[in-house]
Amino acid sequence: MAESFDVLIVGAGAAGLMCAIAAGARGRRVLVVEHANRVGKKILMSGGGRCNFTNTGATPANYLSTNPHFCKSALARYTPADFIAMVERHRIAYHEKELGQLFCDDSSKQIVRMLLDECAEAGVRIETSCSIEKVRHGDAGFHVDTARGAFTAPALVVASGGLSIPSMGASGFGYELARQFGHNVLPTRAGLVPLTLSGKHQERLADLAGVALPVEARCNGVSFRNFMLVTHRGISGPSILQISSYWNPGDDLRLDLLPNEDTFTWLQMQRAERPASELKTVLADCIPKRFAQRLCEHWLANKPMRQYHEAELRTIADLLGDWPLVASGTEGYRTAEVTLGGVDTDELSSTTMQSKRVPGLYFIGEVVDVTGWLGGYNFQWAWASGHACGGAV
Ligand SMILES: Cc1cc2nc3c(=O)[nH]c(=O)nc-3n(C[C@H](O)[C@H](O)[C@H](O)COP(=O)(O)OP(=O)(O)OC[C@H]3O[C@@H](n4cnc5c(N)ncnc54)[C@H](O)[C@@H]3O)c2cc1C
Numbered sequence: 001m002a003e004s005f006d007v008l009i010v011g012a013g014a015a016g017l018m019c020a021i022a023a024g025a026r027g028r029r030v031l032v033v034e035h036a037n038r039v040g041k042k043i044l045m046s047g048g049g050r051c052n053f054t055n056t057g058a059t060p061a062n063y064l065s066t067n068p069h070f071c072k073s074a075l076a077r078y079t080p081a082d083f084i085a086m087v088e089r090h091r092i093a094y095h096e097k098e099l100g101q102l103f104c105d106d107s108s109k110q111i112v113r114m115l116l117d118e119c120a121e122a123g124v125r126i127e128t129s130c131s132i133e134k135v136r137h138g139d140a141g142f143h144v145d146t147a148r149g150a151f152t153a154p155a156l157v158v159a160s161g162g163l164s165i166p167s168m169g170a171s172g173f174g175y176e177l178a179r180q181f182g183h184n185v186l187p188t189r190a191g192l193v194p195l196t197l198s199g200k201h202q203e204r205l206a207d208l209a210g211v212a213l214p215v216e217a218r219c220n221g222v223s224f225r226n227f228m229l230v231t232h233r234g235i236s237g238p239s240i241l242q243i244s245s246y247w248n249p250g251d252d253l254r255l256d257l258l259p260n261e262d263t264f265t266w267l268q269m270q271r272a273e274r275p276a277s278e279l280k281t282v283l284a285d286c287i288p289k290r291f292a293q294r295l296c297e298h299w300l301a302n303k304p305m306r307q308y309h310e311a312e313l314r315t316i317a318d319l320l321g322d323w324p325l326v327a328s329g330t331e332g333y334r335t336a337e338v339t340l341g342g343v344d345t346d347e348l349s350s351t352t353m354q355s356k357r358v359p360g361l362y363f364i365g366e367v368v369d370v371t372g373w374l375g376g377y378n379f380q381w382a383w384a385s386g387h388a389c390g391g392a393v
Contacts, residue, residue, distance in 0.1 A: 208291060
């Protein structure tokens, strides 16, 4: 005999737990089914163990989606201030790192503890190590067979996340279920992920692994100014992770290596002030020395500043300000923070996250085709979409 609930939620991650709290607080009998052995594994590993739980500046402009309007309603109805109020109610100390990014002072375990306490208060039941065998839909609602028995409910919420970090429980379950019920799933790919280089770029940079420098990364009309880190296989760091979400294989990727300077004017000044200094020495004032040397070995002709003509300085400035890098790929889901694409928003209500095809079916969080920038935006989408759904389900 199947046990019945008002709401079944698949996935005890950020979105699923928030949805459970909101629905449970409204008196709904909620069961959360989680196939991993513990809840919120991604929350635990996020933000280097300190969970960048929101971004005070989050707006719809910080999200990628085929329909950029879809996220607006949920984000407007559950704001960073709402989540911060919960964090403060639980007396979790936090700080702003940069650009509105809020982190726990101590540990992301506190965020998971807070969500579990809220779930307990709202009477939510959570089953971990509970894999789903089959989902059926009939007149009585949804019937779910799991390793821990059968459950029924008129509402089924899919909060099973994306494909990134399979070792943390990520699965394609949500996409498969969406297809099972006739939903369109937009192509998925790794986002917020290091890029790999090949050929001469890789050969010339690989031994600089560990070197970091501020850059402005540009691709497809979007740019991010922050640090880049050279890795053994390519490039990473916040500016590269951000731009990776906008990069597709074959796309033109450019880096401004002196983003804080008007490079041509700066080079002219250096020539006037330090005519005997070589270019690599001059550049090392702004760029890590080894990186500056490498640029002068392979990309720029190195000589004393006084020997450069105006046109040569212009060429150097153009190259430093718009350095073309050919990325060969990404490090993939193994290291990606998010999955781009997913359940098409065209067939979901933006106010409740309910399917327009199958009444009672809902999709929230990362499984939906809404992906945030690096910096707390993805959790804010998980909280907001979970809250919107939990208030309606
Ligand atoms: C290393 C790393 C660091 C990150 N740091 C940050 C950060 O600091 N700030 C930020 O905003 N975002 C961060 N993110 C992104 C953020 O973790 C996700 O966007 C967010 O967790 C998505 O929430 P979700 O609830 O949709 O999915 P998840 O949190 O991934 O939860 C999905 C849950 O569903 C479960 N599940 C999957 N399949 C099944 C199934 N078949 N049956 C039952 N359960 C299932 C999973 O085990 C998981 O518990 C980070 C991601 C990674 C990988």
